[in-house]
Amino acid sequence: MAAQRTAGHRLAGQAGQPGHKYVYAFAEGNKDLKDLLGGKGANLAEMTNLGLPVPPGFTITTEACQAYLATGREPDGLAAQIADHLAALERAMGRRLGDPQDPLLVSVRSGAKFSMPGMMETVLNVGLNDRSVVGLAAQAGGGPGGAATGRDAGGAADGAGPDGAASGGGERFAWDSYRRLIQMFGKTVCEVPGEEFEHALDAAKRAKGVTSDLDLTADDLRELVGAYKKVFATHTGRDFPQDPREQLDLAIRAVFGSWNAERAVLYRRQERIPADLGTAVNVVAMVFGNLGPDSGTGVAFTRDPATGNQGIYGDYLANAQGEDVVAGIRNTVPLQELARIDRRSYDHLLDFMARLERHYRDLCDIEFTIERGKLWMLQTRVGKRTAAAAFVIAGQLVDEGLIDLDEALHRVTGAQLAQLMFPRFQLDHGIDAVATGVGASPGAASGKVVFTSARAVELAGEGEPVILVRRETNPDDLNGMIAARGILTSRGGKTSHAAVVARGMGKTCVSGADEIDVNVPQRRFTVAGQTVTEGDVVSVDGTTGKVYLGEVPVMPSEVVRYFEGDVDPERSDDALVRAVHRIMTHADARRRLAVRTNADTGADAARARRFGAEGIGLCRTEHMFLGDRRELVERLILARTDTERADALAALLPLQRADFEEIFREMAGQPVTVRLIDPPLHEFLPPLEQLAVDVAVAQERGEDVAREEALLAAVRRMHEENPMLGLRGVRLGLVIPGLFAMQVRAITEAAVTVTRAGSVARPEIMVPLVGAVQELETVRAEAEKIIAEVVGESGVEVLIGTMIEVPRAALTAGQIAEAAQFFSFGTNDLTQMGWGFSRDDVEGAFFWRYLELGIFGISPFESIDRDGVGRLVRIAAEEGRAARPDLKLGICGEHGGDPDSVHFFHDVGLDYVSCSPFRVPVARLEAGRAVVSSEGSDSR
Template structure:
């Protein structure tokens, strides 16, 4: 039977799969000789067993509890000298605030008296007891937390927590116990071991709490990992003003700058700092409050950063002048900080450039490419808070998570405004463009979660008075109602009334060839250069115009992987397509084609010139035919009312004749080229003549929607004849977007010199989804139910679509060893999909110009991971 419980002395930081991040790092700090309270970890395997059959390893837990009691010289809940413990979650991946914690387990009506004698502080003991009932009631017994908050607010009557006396807390314990009795029909459990067992189960249960599921989906964390549980001897930061609790970072998680960053709160316990219930003081103030603990903390922080070779996020408690380390982890950081810290660590000799590339992601680079506020916008600063997570966010002020989600679903940009956020606000934080709070610091819940999601966040704007029930906040005489537009700057902490104009980010300016030279841009340049040197995949762009092609080149594209020629037939040219469709004789059809050909030749000449010798893959026309015809209802009305022209009547006949029940599966792609004589030939000739006139042009002609090799062979032969007549060479290949094409890739490769996976249509056809119809219809439900971890149109479905791609790669290269393979669906810019394309051996990915840098970085990372 596998071991399911580990003492802190038995683990290490490499056992995160088993012990979770918190347990593994507590074990690592213990092994480093740092002051960590004794404890043990119940593994994630135990969590998975609990989720299967409801069992917990009671015997192993009991054995380790006895060892902990022996180490501490105390018994859990002993009336005379009680051992108290915390029960805390700790999954493999950090999920700040998403799962449960219960402190002060072991307190009851008898042991609280022992704690009074042990600590010599009656107020502290009763404060600890009320905290236990409050946490336990909400977390374990599922009682509405607002009931406890209302009770303490009524008791305070305008006072602060620090003003409450021992008698106040004793009275509050009685009130809380009555809430438990009233809400659950039973007394608060007095048995310490029952408290611990129920708390452990509650932490396991919280793995599947709605907010944890939502967070995992947002961060793409697998749902089957489970969480470990850590049982730790309590140390107390609420024993007086010589005690406290804090959070520290070894570097600024917002910018990456070196220095002393964090928050400290005297006479406080546990979650008080991150909960934002009282405003903290900067960590630097601890040097004056407790110089000895501050010096020791600085030494430990330096040791941890050197040991982990990364930014470390630390939680600590000071108990009457004694420093205790409660947690460390590789800290969450903003996208900009990730790039800066990675290059700083290279310069300091702690990591090499390969590791620096591994430390950043394409998603983070995408965040850095978003716009920022213009420097000279002229808007007056309404107030300032802490610059917790950078970015420029503009939206309508809303005051509840539900309202944020509701308006965002309607397509409106919103800013979520709260006194402080809690884990229950996660849905609103995801929906909002940014988050503004009046309380809390850079380590508050709002700041930590926003940084992890790449959301703009301003915290601790103390001048703001938030009235969530009334739907407004005030700053002095200024009242901001729900729906009013505000702008928040996560880089400076400034809050503005109204809409502030935005400008391109310095990272985009760098890619455009106008680098600013600041630290962030230098860091991005260093990492991008190294990633480019490591990647095997080429990165091309999907571009239909010379302007798009030029931007793609500036962004580092090595060619065009998809030019969608149907986009060239819209606007004024649409009438020429109508003429082609209406042609009743070969002469009329040829006249329409002759009118289109010079326009197409000019289109392709512009692309070849912009790419200047780089390969250009041109997909022959692939629209559902109805896109080039007027709406059947509008035409019918026009003709029926006598307002239609002769051409309108002919168009109506054509529309009726060509009407399709499912146009996306109808007359399009290669089928259209075979049915409409001369259409593909006209395009091929335009390509060939444009290429001949352009020095060094490298055209690649792609036949769309092929499902059988015979379709490709028919078009290929005609294309080869035209290329030979003009005297131009070009590769001829096909887009793999029909499942049958993937399954018969060996046959098709005999006629194709390249494959390009059109994963948008391949996903639609494999799943049987019409993307335009289903995304708004039921994808939200599928995501909520966990059927999708992420939309298959956003990130490649490896098991289904990916398997078809693997079949096509293997069989295609078996038939034609030199077969060139790429992807041109928008999955080509998705980081996870880029890594998959590297794994299965594609030669290139192609995506929109703006995503080219993201794909370049991820291609480099894929070669190193």
């Protein structure tokens, strides 16, 4: 897919043709070019244009990546454009790439439109070889002011020793950087197994008698470089490339290719990121945070990404490089410590943070490096945040006048609101925490401990809740992180890989719980003198950072208590509750779509009303026939005479009437759409095979089986190979005389009873599974006679409509609308019939493969298939309204609570969506957001 053209895109020709611009200097871009330059490149350009200290560099566009992935080669003209921009970078830095005397080094990093932390590749220290490593050593040994290089935050970990250049000087630093280049280049570019380099490193430490990389001297690292070269040559059949431009070109291609790496594909699928965007590539002059105690690296947030609280949040490591922070392999100090370590850089950083937040009008996530007292800004982006922080920050920014309420509504999502409605641990549970780490991503999660991603996936697939425990996570753990209820690491902080990815996915995470000693090979950890092995249950609190042994009881969240009416938002001291109330109030004021609920009982109806439901969009009457009433249905099915059938229906009538009276009373004048019975008959009859065996065994014993034999005969008579497409819905009502008539009478009598008692009832009778207008006309004619007879002078109005769930009904909606006062789209069945598969049979059978192949971006049962099933909905809505302008349109399938689907139904022009009670607030929020989006707020 070609990247969208936005303002500022200097188009020199069509993509793929000579003269097309594939490379942009930072000064040529801006933050609005994310489609073309990726998020990282666009924001580097924006910071450059704001005058912030950004290491010079350039960005290769997503279009170049798309062309490379489509053809397997770089597009024409790209190599020459890279050469031109590299020459300009060399002039700006006063150095040449790989110069043996004074080398320029660069990083090569991915940067897609949407943040995908750690999912794609990075290559650092590009430009080092056997000759330039000597020049780098001379540079690094020059002391403060003697190494004005440029460097990206994802660099080599543990670079210099505790005393920086003094502990081994520039020579140690240079050889350490070189061995890291070989390791990263080998693994990323040439697919050398990473463990081969790790084995060589472990061997070097054993030979030296040390356990830490920091204890290796320059001579040790020089020997390690030789060992790494042998590993590289053994696995690639060639020597490590010494030509700096060849290193650069191969690294760029590796970053392009990493767009389709397994973990990147999985992450995009999880986050619903389109697969055809491609990634940009950023080539940036390197700066180094591991040149001594006056150097360091860190990550900063302009507000707390976990809670939204204002203040200074982040992590810093002196004499270290970015990987130490983001990978969580070394524990950091709070960002405030930088004020003590380097006050001048700290003050500059605070100034830049304030400027960026005002400029982006949002929480900013910033990566920076200090190289010998010089602060470099390496990256900024609108920061990932928890669901709670999203609401709190949106409210704060409104108060500060940076955004309006429409923008605040646009910035939160229904998915985030759903997260806030999950339970939390009881405060008085009486269980003592065994460890406390960093509350990196809020939530309450209990589950069985697992230590590997594969085991997490395996147990979760068996329905077990799991907690993934690691020293630190890395991108290869993504499968397990997705499968787990919660994540616990013994290293890292709020900006470690585990924390960032967990927040993005809405997973509970506690990181940096250093009281825990994790032993992955033995699948256990020890804490407070106790050993926890795989399969034991632990509980983690992502808000407080506390870790508990065993399962901790949970309680409703404050947000659910607010929706239940137990919390007064005007008096609450909870900033989250106040923010949710304010944004929900605005969403209700803005939305056009009404929101109803799917409810079959008075209790469900009452809860849905408390959650803001404006009626019932689906009351499934077949649910009322289960349990003790199943026998009455069997009597109805087995009836051989009109008298037997009438007796069975007469027994069911008062039970149905009582059900509807309760529901009408709870809904207090709101509309209630009652679907006439729509079960596949097998749901009410014993399985044919089991019943046949039971009858045969009873006959062998000489027992009286007359009733069972009659039931078996009926089951055989009605047995269907595919009951979901058989005798159900309107067909059942037409085949079993009196069934629908009994239900219509029960509904109408209940409505009249409730109305005469002083309340109001607004019943809507929905005929299911109609495929031809003649079916609806037949049922309606009988229903109208009963309604007229029962209603009398009560003033009750009963609407009659149908459920559009058969493709033919959607395609003949103009005809059906002539006999219907409303349509309600049953998108579950419409999806099954539109795609031609049964949900129960196929989701576990092949959906995983369809998702893997990209045939599905997401299950069509989870989010509406806009192009296929959605088109049927659109056709039916347009043709139905053309035939009957006052036709009421709604949707009652599960899609009614899916955020993306709600936007589609708004666009199609439906009147309401209906969903489960718990999803009602989500649908309300998204219905408001749909208005804001349709008016163009998402382009502001």
